[in-house]
Amino acid sequence: MSTAILTGPPVPGSPLEGDLRALGFDVRIATGADEAAGLLAALPAAERAALVDPRFVGHVHALRLGLTDPRFPAAAIPGAATALPEARPALLAALRQASAGPRPDGQRPVRSSQDGASPGGPATDTRPARADVLPDLVAAALADGGAAPHRPELGPLVATVPGDPQARNEARQALAAVDDEDVRLRSAVKARDGFFTTFCISPYSRYLARWCARRGLTPNQVTTASLVTALIAAAAAATGTRGGFVAAGVLLILSFVLDCTDGQLARYSLQYSTLGAWLDATFDRAKEYAYYAGLALGAARGGDDVWALALGAMVLQTCRHVVDFSFNEANHDATGNTSPTAALSDRLDGVGWTVWVRRMIVLPIGERWAMIAVLTAATTPRIVFYALLAGCAFAATYTTAGRVLRSLTRKARRTDRAARALGDLADSGPLAEGFAARLGGVARRLPAFAPPVIALAGAAAVTLTAALTPYGSPWTAVAALGYALTSGLAVARPLKGALDWLVPPVFRAAEYGTILILAARADVDGALPAAFGLVAAVAYHHYDTVYRIRGGTGAPPHWLVRAAGGHEGRTLAVALLAALLGAPQFTIALTVLAVAVALVVVAESVRFWVSSGAPAVHDEGEPA
Secondary structure (H helix, E strand, C coil), rough: CCCEEECCCCCCCCCCCHHHCCCCCEEEECCCHHHHHHHHHCCCCCCCCCECCCCCCHHHHHHHHHHCCCCCCEEEEEEEECCCHHHHHHHHHHHHHHCCCCCCCEEEEEECCCCCCCCCCEEEEEEEEECCHHHHHHHHHHHHHCCCCCCCCCCCCCCCCCCCCHHHHHHHHHHCCCCCCHHHHHCCCCCCHHHHHHHHHHHHHHHHHHHHHHHHCCCHHHHHHHHHHHHHHHHHHHHHCCHHHHHHHHHHHHHHHHHHHHHHHHHHHCCHHHHHHHHHHHHHHHHHHHHHHHHHHHHHHCCCCCCCHHHHHHHEEEEHHHHHHHHHHCCCCCCEECCCHHHHHHHHHHHHHHHHHHHHHCCCCCHHHHHHHHHHHHCCCHHHHHHHHHHHHHHHHHHHHCCCHHHHHCEEEHHHHHHHHHHHHCCHHHHHHHHHHCCCCHCCCCCCHHHHHHHHHHHHHHHHHHHHHCCCHHHHHHHHHHHHHHHHCCCCCCCCCCHHHHHHHHHHHCCCCCHHHHHHCEEECHHHHHHHHHHHHHHHHHHHHHHHHHCCCCCHHHHHHHHHHHHHHHHHHHHHHHCCCCCCHHHHHHHHHHHHHHHHHHHHHHHHCCCCCCCCCCCCCCCC
């Protein structure tokens, strides 16, 4: 139960108490600041607490946004402030400070987090905190104490504390002029999304989200339904029949509708959770890659082996995502972060139609799944993968080239945090770490562009050796050992260079590509499906790393990275297996390795994400 404390006698005829109870608050009334502080101190420590001015006039959804969002320790809107249990001591201290009396000028600046994120860099708002509105004074005191409350974007919603009857009447008129439910529905849709999602899915999926909310369904339940639907779609594709392919296409679109609905339901009802963040972050990849496997199985039933294409599509798609993550982490908090290329991109965004064209050509998840679904129903799995590989290759080239150009023209100094994030994304194991420790002096004398060039040289050497030598050749293992050496040299100094964000995606391409090539060169049944399983397990580990970093908790524990071998250790292990074992035994070894990696990384991931200390990661950026 949450408790809302009214900081004075209720206003006759005001619906405020009913609105707060409808939001799940137990309402208590204080006659002044001292009594409010006493009530706040006496509340159970595990409860959310809110302070609300009894004269408050506003929409219910404004109160919902300001007082019930579980992502932020403290939050405030005009006339109301709230704190989760971890921020309750700060709220109580701010209340006692505010009750001691206003500043001599009777006003305090209201501070707010302008980016809508957690506190940690608040900007000063020019709006003053009225001396007679206690929650506003408390919010200002929180900001003064370094615990700036989150201030949600209210848009047209009304949230105010009228100072006289005329102002109260005007506020009520403004309240009646805005449809609270319409605003709530529109705000449930992600602000930035792809063309297909925005115009073909969201216009009706938001109503499905409301339907789910009114029936007590949770976002996690909808996310699970989306996963189950996608797995059924994969199973339908695996039948290899035309009817199965048509059903698979329809079910894949339905799965995507549910995928949009779960996030909209979370925003509509503010049901954010740690478990939900993990499910949402991982299930999209699981659904898509399971569908690739279903298509490959269906093609095999018809006598067409497309496992290499399926694995190639997964490798390309994962590497695209790593490029996105690495670039964003490298530039997230860079100082002096300006670029003529970025300025041009911003200007293009101001020209209406170019926004949608540029979002579509990067083939985000909506466009990609729509293309896969239509081609599955109308053509063959081989054509699906040809189109997917061509589209993703073009999108990867477009986005990577643009980001390289931005990086070369950007005058920015990257932070230690960004360098640590790139180092964590590199996924270096014991071999690379050992070489890095011994080659640190050499690395510091190399030019600024050296890390990505060295990483690319080692990656090219191992993949080309695997491709150009016969299966079982020891030269691939030798090249893999050289790759471990170059990998260590590439990360031997902090990754702060303009193009150092390319190092993690180069490592991903080298590891995944080597596994694909060696499995294809083995040329026996089962080798490529086993390689698909291994790459899927390793990719899960890399996605898990990304979402931990984005949640602010850093990389997975070091023991897990070492136990999984690191990217260079796994590459060397697969190369040695190919050199020492015959093709049938190599297939078995890949299967065992895939199962072992999956068990270790998934078990630790589940333990972490269901723990109370895990962050809630909710992506509101570009669609995946």
